[in-house]
Amino acid sequence: MSGTRAGPGDEVQDELVDAVAREVQLRGMATPMVLFLEASRPYRPLGGQAMLFFDPLLRGILTGGIVGVDRVLADESGIERLIDRLEELDEASRWDA
Numbered sequence: 001m002s003g004t005r006a007g008p009g010d011e012v013q014d015e016l017v018d019a020v021a022r023e024v025q026l027r028g029m030a031t032p033m034v035l036f037l038e039a040s041r042p043y044r045p046l047g048g049q050a051m052l053f054f055d056p057l058l059r060g061i062l063t064g065g066i067v068g069v070d071r072v073l074a075d076e077s078g079i080e081r082l083i084d085r086l087e088e089l090d091e092a093s094r095w096d097a
Contacts, residue, residue, distance in 0.1 A: 013081070016072050021085040030090040037083050 024033045072078040 013072065013078060016069070017078065017081045017085050020069055020072055020082060021089055024086060025089045025093065030086045030093075034083055034086050034090075037079055040079075 021030075024030055072082055
């Protein structure tokens with residue numbers, strides 16, 4: 001059946017995405033990160049090579065030493081999941097305030 005998640009690889013990626021999104025949110029950078037990731041859309045076909053170019057900026061935002069950030073940002077699905085999770089967390093924090 002298409003659309004269902006397969007196996008532990010996706011669970012690990014979801015956990016990484018959640019950890020990165022929470023780190024970004026704690027720093028108050030959710031909206032700027034979403035804007036940055038959306039603006040980087042034209043460079044995504046270059047894959048991990050484009051993310052190496054943006055590495056200094058990302059390390060400035062994600063200095064918490066989250067292992068696996070590069071795996072989240074290395075492919076389109078990871079980036080899209082991160083954008084979705086950041087938007088979810090940002091929306092939820094607005095209601096809590």
